[in-house]
Amino acid sequence: MATRRWRLFFSFTFVILALLLIPLQTMVHSEREASGEELIYYIPVEQTVERGLEAFMARSFANAIEEGASHIILEMDTPGGAVDAAGNIALLIQETDIPVITYVKNKAISAGAYIALNTDEIVMAPGATMGSAAVIDGAGNAAEEKTQSYWLSEMRSAAELNGRDPQYALAMADNRIDLPELNAPEGELLTLTAQQAMQVGYAEAIASNRGELLEYLELENAVEIEMQVSFSEQIARFVTHPVVIPILLSIGSLGLVLELYSPGFGVPGIMGISALLLFFFGHMFAGFAGWESMILFVVGFLLIIVEIFVPGFGIFGLLGIGAIIGGCFSHLFRRLQ
Incomplete structure (x- = not known):
């Protein structure tokens, strides 16, 4: 009988605490909003771009929107990946009202460059690169002409979305475009350094770390949240790799x-x-x-x-x-x- 009473007591206590946490959490958010404190969400975009990354980013964006984030920062270091996943991620960014900034920590190659071009601003670390975005098939060969035409139009649209000169985006995907002002090797896909990206308007700033990035964005006093890939998402990312x-x-x-x-x-x-x-x-x-x-x-x-x-x-x-x-x-x- 006594054991049953203790169980009822602990169950009742647990329910009461759970109910108390709901208004407490709401109060914390309300206090932050009332104080004008801004909230930043860091989302890692690393390794290969695939459907598992797409699902992780969808969850991260949903969390950021729910928590009332003022900015989303994509910390990017990727060699590229699947076209379909990149397209869906780009659509996710376009449909988000929160400003999205790409911070290229090391590489934004291929699908990574395409995703970055869809964001509101691009900030690069010294020594970071962005470009080389030709679409290839599963065997590593150039895709058929129809697919190439589609991808070029997507790169153009991504560049124009935020007022960037599309010729450089096209040069990333088509080695026939010559850009003598950048001293780019003839017959090779364009890959921009941080300085070159600044020169052609494909990067708004160069920042060595998060501190310099937040200083540029004038968000030094913002609350920072870093999204982590869960164990289940790591497995999903592995098994959805092309x-x-x-x-x-x-x-x-x-x-x-x-x-x-x-x-x-x-x-x-x-x-x-x-x-x-x-x-x-x-x-x-x-x-x-x-x-x-x-x-x-x-x-x-x-x-x-x-x-x-x-x-x-x-x-x-x-x-x-x-x-x-x-x-x-x-x-x-x-x-x-």
Whole structure:
């Protein structure tokens, strides 16, 4: 009886504290807003640009808007990445009313340069570079003419969005454009240094650190919040990497096919299931695969298990592999939408 009373007491106390924290949090925000204190959100844009980064940035922007941030600063160091992810990130920036500033800490190459051009201001660290934004296919070759034309128009639009001369953005994506005033090597894609970016109006300032950046923005007394990539988001970023996706799908499909022709359930099946679970988990967490994909995967897995333990002349196994492949296609269809 006494134990039950203590449980009720602690439960009641927990509920009361939770209710008290809500107005307390609101009061803290209200005090900050009343005092005129500005809030800055730092969002890291690092490593390869892929769908996992897109999901992380969407969460970060949502947090910044909810908390009433006055500025969002993208701390950038990326060699580029997927065109579709870069396009969605650019749309996220364009639809945000909060001023967005890119701080290029080291590199803003390819998709990174495109994302930076969509922001309101660009500040670069000494020695940082930005450019070299040609679009290539999965084999590393120049993309087809239709894709190139689309990408050039996107680079032009991104530059014009904030009043920047588009010829330099086009030169980043097309090596046929000659810019003698920058002494750029002929036949190479344009990559701007911090000083060159200042010269052509592609950077508003050069700052060695956050202190100098905030001094330029006149935000020395602002409250600073730094977004962190969660463990789950790190996994999602890894499995949505353009190089990792085909590897996981290959291991998954080969493992399941080998398992069908092996007695019992062994290493190939474990490897196949693990690879596909990683694939589906990463894409579900990033928001690019729905429950229909996971349901098809589970159904396919169960059918393969039935084939292993209840021989059905391969029918259950084929249906299982078909369901799993259907889950993959369902995911790809969701991405195209």
